[in-house]
Amino acid sequence: MQTLFNDLTISSIAAAHGKTSAQIILRWHLQAGNISIPGSSNPDHIQENCEIFDFELSADEMAQLTAIDKNERFADY
Structure with a gap:
C-alpha cells in the first residue's frame, strides 16, 4: 500500500x-462505486x-487515478 501512498499522481492530487x-484513494473508491473497508487502530x-x-x-x-491500475491487488495482509 505504501507504493500507492507515494505515487506521484496520487500525491499531486492530494496536495491540490x-x-x-x-484520503484520495478512499475518495476515488467512493466515487467509482467501489466498496472499500479501511482499517486502523490509530x-x-x-x-x-x-x-x-x-x-x-x-x-x-x-x-488519472483509474489509469494507475496495474492489475494488481494492494493489501497489507
Missing part, C-alpha cells in the same frame, strides 16, 4: 485538495478516513 494520499487515521466527504475528485482526476 489539501488531503492525504490515503485514532488519527480513523478520523482521517472519515474526512473524505468534504471534497470531490474531478472527472480528469478520476481518469
